[in-house]
Amino acid sequence: MDPTAEQQNLPPPRPRHGCLYGCLGALVAVVVVIAAVYTFSARYFFKVLDNDAQIKIIVATLNQSPEAVSVLGRNIAVMSRERVSFHSETGVGSSASYTLKVVGSNGDGEAKADLDVAGGKPKITSLILIDAQGRDHYIVGAAPPSPMMQNSI
Numbered sequence: 725m726d727p728t729a730e731q732q733n734l735p736p737p738r739p740r741h742g743c744l745y746g747c748l749g750a751l752v753a754v755v756v757v758i759a760a761v762y763t764f765s766a767r768y769f770f771k772v773l774d775n776d777a778q779i780k781i782i783v784a785t786l787n788q789s790p791e792a793v794s795v796l797g798r799n800i801a802v803m804s805r806e807r808v809s810f811h812s813e814t815g816v817g818s819s820a821s822y823t824l825k826v827v828g829s830n831g832d833g834e835a836k837a838d839l840d841v842a843g844g845k846p847k848i849t850s851l852i853l854i855d856a857q858g859r860d861h862y863i864v865g866a867a868p869p870s871p872m873m874q875n876s877i
Contacts, residue, residue, distance in 0.1 A: 777846060778820055778822065778837075778839055778841070778846050779802055779805075779822065779824065781839070781846055781848060782802075782822060782824065782835060782837045782839075782848065782851065783800060783801065783802060783826075785848055785851060785863065785864065786800045786826065786835060786851070786853065786863065787799075787800050789863045791853070791861050791863060792828075792853050792861065792863055793828070795828075795830075795831070795833065795853060795855050795861055796826065796827070796828030796829075796830055796831055796832070796833055796853070796855075797828035797829030797830030797831065798828060798829045799828060799829055800826055800827070800828040801826065801827060801828075802824050802825070802826055803824075803825040803826065803827050803832070804824070804825045805822065805823075805824055805825075806823040806824065806825060806834070807821070807822070807823040808820070808821070808822055808823075809821045810841075817840065817841070817842035817843075818840075818841040818842065819838065819839060819840055819841060819849075820838075820839045820841055820846070821836075821837070821838050821839075822835070822836070822837045822839070823835070823836050824836075824837070826853075831855070831856050832856060833853055833854055833855045833856060834853070834854040835851065835852070835853050835854075836850075836851070836852045836854070837850065837851045837852075837864075838850040838851075838865075848864045849864070849865060850864060850865035851863040851864035851865065852865075
């Protein structure tokens with residue numbers, strides 16, 4: 725039998741989707757990796773928020789403050805950390821500053837806290853709650869003197 729006749733009797737080759745399936749497979753793999761990284765990052769971030777001793781002290785102080793409760797409502801919690809800075813000097817001690825987005829049952833706001841972290845026991849030296857309208861509420865520490873009063877005779 726002639727080889728040409730054998731080839732004519734064979735069914736045509738199946739169409740292949742190598743490029744289509746390969747591209748879709750690569751796309752699915754990239755999406756899975758991105759989702760895994762996002763999930764891990766979110767879990768790690770919220771775990772850090774839950775375990776930070778200074779943040780726990782700030783939230784407890786806000787929840788115990790009648791003024792903070794009147795502005796934000798009950799069950800004040802941290803939604804995000806906007807800024808955190810630590811400062812340490814030999815012989816002087818350590819301090820930390822936090823800017824947190826907080827939310828309660830009646831609204832949200834921003835908490836700015838300065839802490840003295842000497843001896844491993846954090847103590848809030850200043851805690852300012854800024855409400856949704858931008859007004860400052862001094863929870864711990866006194867408000868700065870008015871500039872108008874400093875220039876008076």
